[in-house]
Amino acid sequence: MAGAMSSENSSGPDLRRYRRQIILPGWGDEAQQKLSRSTVFVAGAGGLGCAVTLNLTLAGVGRLRICDSDTVDITNLNRQFLHMEQSIGSDKTLSAQATLSAINSEITIETVSQKITDSNVDEIVGDAQLIIDCLDNFDGRYALNLCAVRKGIPMVHGAIWGLEGRITFLHPPKTPCLACFFPKAPDLHEIPVLGAVPCTTGSLQAIEALKHLTGSGTTLKGRMLVMDFSTMRFQDLEVRRNPHCPVCASR
Ligand SMILES: [Zn+2]
Secondary structure: OOOEEEEEOOOOHHHHHHHHHHHOOOOOOHHHHHHHEEEEEEEOHHHHHHHHHHHHHHOOOOEEEEOOOOEEHHHHHHHHHOOOOOOOOOOOHHHHHHHHHHHOOEEEEEEEOOOOOOOOOHHHHOOOOOEEEEEOHHHHHHHHHHHHHHHHOOOOEEEEEOEEEEEEOOOOOOOOOHHHOOOOOOOOOOOEEEOOHHHHHHHOOOHHHHHHOOOOOOOOOEEEEEEEEEOOOEEEEEEEOOOOOOOOOOO
């Protein structure tokens, strides 16, 4: 893809690395091979994106495409653990790629340092079979949602605010799309964040992705997991399609 940079290792996966997950019930070599043939698009290399890409890298997802237009800033370092102090000022995608490649050199990591918009999103997402929304702005999220609906691919949505995290698995028409239950962007300013919250929320997004890619377990289709870390009360709320949704109703 034009503009994408990648670090690639063409030899097949060494299954010894994944032995402790291959022995999971219902997993086996077959699920692992499915992961190694998978391509996942991760929007955002911030707090959520660091946790998502780390866990997908550890698990052996074959190809990750990471998109973020920001550079590393000192204010990121309380939560965005893939970026080191010496990476301040560098592209976040390149900083994340360097750390992830050092952890698992078998993974192909493509980077796109662009802001996601309605007009470039289809090309940037490319042939990925799953989108993971780790953004902190609704313009980008709505563009991603539109792209997921157009391409008919699922999207794992995640968001945090302070000590609260939320995730859901979107794949219309079996589930709502993002616009069904978030028709209007909330008024966002500087979001308060404690690092462990995006770290936990992003890890759960990664679990949703891994279950979907391997065909194991049950994903959060039609359900929103709302986690209040200040009380440790987790709720599992039903989310429904809007029959008049401007994005997904007519598709
Ligand atoms: Zn919708």
